[in-house]
Amino acid sequence: MTTQVLRFIRRGEIVTLADVPPTRTLLEVLREDLHCTGTKEGCNEGDCGACTVVVGEEVNGQLQTKAVNSCIKMAHSLDGKALWTVEDIAADDGCLHPAQEAMVQCHGSQCGFCTPGFVMSLFGLYQQHAHAGQPITRADAQHALSGNLCRCTGYRPILDAAQTMLGLPAVPVDEAKTLSKLKQLAQIPRGLEADLAYKSPTTLPALLAARAKHPQAQIVAGCTDVGLWVNKMHMDFPQVLDVTQVAELRRVEHYRHHIAVGAAVTLTDAFAALVADRPQLGAFASRFAGLPVRNAGTLGGNVANGSPIGDSMPLLIALGANVVLMALRKGKVTHRELRLEDLYTGYRKNVMAPDEVLAWIKVPKAVPAERSRVYKISKRFEDDISAVCLALNLHIVDGQVVHASVGVGGVAATPVRARKTEAALTGEAWTADTVMTAMATLRGEFSPISDMRASSAYRTEVLGNLLQRYWLESQGLAAVNLESFVLEGEAA
Ligand SMILES: Cc1cc2nc3c(=O)[nH]c(=O)nc-3n(C[C@H](O)[C@H](O)[C@H](O)COP(=O)(O)OP(=O)(O)OC[C@H]3O[C@@H](n4cnc5c(N)ncnc54)[C@H](O)[C@@H]3O)c2cc1C
Ligand code: FES
Ligand code: FES
Known part of the structure; x- marks a missing residue:
């Protein structure tokens, strides 16, 4: 089985790569195929942040950027998006980006192994604050760097760098150009989507049809669990079905009595919706992994994985959440809704049939007596x-x-x-x-x-x-x- 040609934007240009295997990680592509070794491999399991990169996509006409771990991100999930690595953010004349310059000025690096990852988390933070025009607080810095480990420098100089960078001469990202390139990329016709080894449908009917046809394919969302199975357990999946581009499943919908979170909504966005309704959950939400994992991982992935020590499920069970499973059978879309706790039948086992996908998590809204x-x-x-x-x-x-x-x-x-x-x-x-x-x-x-x-x-x-x-x-x-x-x- 073949894969589609992988295309993404880097340094303002379209990068095209053929024959990338379905479970090849973005870090492998960067370091081994593109020979861009600025991005480091530390743990290879999402824990240390040395491999952090920033991914951008168009959301409601705006460029949305997020720091993620490239070591557990499947390279094909980058298709149609923009990428920045530590090698891409300095100006063309070599002038360092404020995220880099601040690290130099504040002595934020010693052996330097963690530094590319810190710089990219800082770049992600810079992008958000440069837009909002708001200063970066110590808490903002700590939040943004929650997925990065440093063994030598200590965190104070790095947190200082985070709070210094906005005051340095700007090296802006050309967002208009990136958005126009993303548009251009989206318009390039794709090949026939017959039996591709990495399928990434963009609509719910297309996802259900693909699942019905390929019930053996490995479903992936943010890959923050599956990426570890590939890297650490050396599991190989000849065919992968990515749910993260399905427009319907990327939505959070607000109803009178409940919030419906699409299974492909990232943990960052899902918790934001839950915390907006119940502000007391804020501290708990920020303790789920670190920011790059929450930016990539989805609520649906956490629920479907069903780990006994997964964090969202005890909360969702207490809040009375239901899950909606969907399938395409005999040409008709079927769905069933069950209480979250009834999804599970044993250790990492659940009632989902081979042709079903988890589509929605429905969470009742807060009531005054609660x-x-x-x-x-x-x-x-x-x-x-x-x-x-x-x-x-x-x-x-x-x-x-x-x-x-x-x-x-x-x-x-x-x-x-x-x-x-x-x-x-x-x-x-x-x-x-x-x-x-x-x-x-x-x-x-x-x-x-x-x-x-x-x-x-x-x-x-x-x-x-x-x-x-x-x-x-x-x-x-x-x-x-x-x-x-x-x-x-x-x-x-
Ligand atoms: C460094 C690190 C820290 C972590 N910390 C925490 C933590 O604090 N708390 C916690 O609970 N977890 C934690 N995790 C685990 C992980 O981040 C979560 O379980 C996450 O929610 C998984 O979501 P995902 O989108 O990445 O799922 P994936 O890895 O893509 O998929 C996980 C499983 O769900 C299935 N799946 C995904 N979407 C669907 C769907 N729509 N329908 C059917 N099946 C589906 C996949 O087939 C797979 O079996 C951590 C992971 C890492 C690497
Ligand atoms: S190499 Fe450690 S998080 Fe990726
Ligand atoms: S500078 Fe050595 S690990 Fe951070």
Whole structure:
């Protein structure tokens, strides 16, 4: 099976590459095929940020740019887009981009291995702030660099560079030219889409038809899980079906009682929609991986992957989310809707038929009586996966729990609903005694495993503690937590 010719914009010109295998990563293409070795390979699994590049596409007539990890991005997912690497951002006369110059001036580099990745995350941040005309705060810088690790310099000079770069002479990206090139690229006719090894349909009917015809093809979205299977488990997929260009699945739709998030909406945009409705989820959203992973990974990918320690599912279960699965059967589009927790049948197993795709995640909107919170316990604050995650959504009316919805991660083979705990809370007075009983129920409801992230006993203990924390917070106790610390440089 062949692949389409891969075409993207770089340095204002169209790059054309033939015969790129379906699971070849963008980093491999850059370093091995194009011999552009400025972009580094560190971990090759999305963790260190050394391979960060910026990808641009046209969204509603504007150029939208995002920093992503090239090591776990399939090269073909770049088709029709624009790319900037660390080798592409200095001016033609060699004048450094402010993101580079600020790193020099602030002494943000020592061995330099991480530096191209930091520079590209800074470039992504620069693009956003140069547009908005707003200064870069310490928190903005920390947020933008949450997916980059440095072993030698220390972060202070790099954060200083982030806050310095807007004040340096600008080296602007020619957005009008990039947009016009992207348009030009979109108009170049494509070959016949018969049995391509990398298929990237742009409409839902086309996706469903492709899935019906190729049920064995590996579905990919942001590839932040699948990329690791390719790089670390050496899995090879002869045929790949990419859902990220399907226009319908890239939308967030707002209805009276719920928000419908298309399966291909990135985690960045999906969490933005959820946080707009429930601002208290903001801190949790920023603890999901780091920014480049959230910029590439999708909510649908997290849900479909169904990892027992995946972060969005406990929250979505507690909020009462449903999923919509779609297929094309006998020429007709079928769909079925089920509660999220009913999607899973076992460790990374779900009810999806070979011809089905996950299309929508429907999340009920916040109601006045609700008190929803989600707690993530992980070894690192950012860019780390949960050992335990507890999400609670209680409706408390006149001191009584009238509705209890509890989602848990890290305690079973799948993300789960804590039904016994819900029963122990529902209809009860919202008192310390009720909470103590529910804590015991919650601790007894699951038998978590011990692994490198946490022991079984720790998981069990901390689960009850998190419910107690929810209770204490509901009583007005201001918790001292990591989010309450003021960042260096932010106080004055
Ligand atoms: C450094 C790093 C940090 C991470 N941190 C976290 C974290 O903090 N919390 C967390 O939960 N996860 C984390 N992850 C895991 C990953 O980012 C998420 O699971 C992400 O949401 C996966 O989405 P994706 O679009 O990249 O999925 P992909 O990798 O493209 O796909 C994942 C699976 O979903 C299937 N799939 C995708 N879309 C569909 C669809 N529409 N229909 C049917 N099947 C589909 C694919 O076939 C595949 O089996 C991290 C990953 C990395 C690399
Ligand atoms: S090489 Fe480490 S994130 Fe890509
Ligand atoms: S400068 Fe050496 S790893 Fe960052």
